Amino acid sequence: MRLQGKVVVVSGSCMGIGKAIAQRCVAEGARVVIHGLEAELGEEVVNQLKKNKAALHIEDIAAPGAPEKLVSVALQNFGRLDAIVNNAAIVVPSNIHTTDLDFFRRILEVNTLAPFALIQAALPYLIQAKGCVLNIGxxxxxxxxxxxxxxxxxxxxxxxxxRNLGDTLQRDNGVRVNQINPGWVLTEKEISRKQEQGFAADWYKDISDMFAPAGRILQPSEIAAAAVYWLSDESGPISGQVVDLEQYPLIGRNPPKSLFPTKPK
Known part of the structure; x- marks a missing residue:
């Protein structure tokens, strides 16, 4: 087992990519802290993983003191902390015309500042364990x-x-920080989001090969499989790295707007 004995906090793990990562961590021998906003879904995940393998904390990740509470849940239930997975995020449409400053601040609070705060709160224990951080971008x-x-x-x-912490924290404290950048992933929220936009219930079965050369988009379990490498000792001293997990070369690929998925008329 690649994560035997490790304790991992996975933010945003009541569903989607975070849930898949938590499940895979336990399958690889770790114990996990499940986190999110959906208490009922979180309890289902904990029950599935068994309570001696998982603990639950329900709270907005950007709330004052939330990062410290997540760290405390790990220590109180499992006595140590080896890794943080910063997965919790708000995914919501906006553009230059619809983005006001309050909205922008909220997105940054959850998606950028909360991960920083969780790393900061966990750092003393990660230093002790020579642990790691995996950011989900x-x-x-x-x-x-x-x-x-x-x-x-x-x-x-x-x-x-x-990139910044991956260099400084490893050099100064022996803590690795890496990131994976998933492409289009078929999560529960992505399925419902597209349905709310007017797409058919099985919209994901018919996607242009511009966006899905393989004939389908990614599964959460495939992101979780990659996450295990970065959380395990197999990745050795590698730190400060960002890896794109997509079906095609991203940089320089600029499909015409006419190919972007649109809801049916």
């Missing part, structure tokens, strides 16, 4: 979709945070 960090302005900026800032 997005390929949108490189530029972003037309209607994901604030989200894309927040993930770009997270990427710079990863």
């Amino acid at each position: 997005s390929v949108n960090a490189w530029c972003g979709e037309p209607d994901l302005l604030a989200y894309s900026v927040s993930k770009g800032a997270l990427m710079t945070l990863t």
Whole structure:
């Protein structure tokens, strides 16, 4: 087992990518702290993983004191902390015309500042364990979709945070910090988000090969499989790295707007 004996806090793990990462961590021998806003869903995850393998904390990750509470839950339940997965995020459409400053601040608070605060709160224990941080970003960090302005900026800032701390924390404290940037992933929220926009219930079965050369988009379990490498000792001294998990080369790829998925007329 690649994570045997490790304790991992996974923010935003009541569903989607975070849930898949938590499940895979336990399968690899770790114990996890499940976190999110959906108490019922979180309890389901904990029950599935068994209570001696998982603990639950429900709270807005950007609330004052939330990072410290997550660290305390790990220590109180499992006695140590080896890794942080910063997965919690708000994904919501916005562009230059619809993004006001209050909205922008909220996105940055959750997607960028809260991960920083959680790393800060966990750092003494990560230093003790010679542990690591894995930030979950997005390929949108490189530029972003037309209607994901604030989200894309927040993930770009997270990427710079990863590069910066990945160097300084490893050199000074022996703590590695890396990031994976998923592409388009078929999470529960993504399915419902598209349905709310007027798409068919099975919209994900018919996507242009411009966006899904493989004939489908990514599964949360595939992101989780990659996450295990960065959380395990297998990744050795590697730190400050950002890896894109997408089906095609991203940089320089600029599909015409006419190919972007649109809701049916």
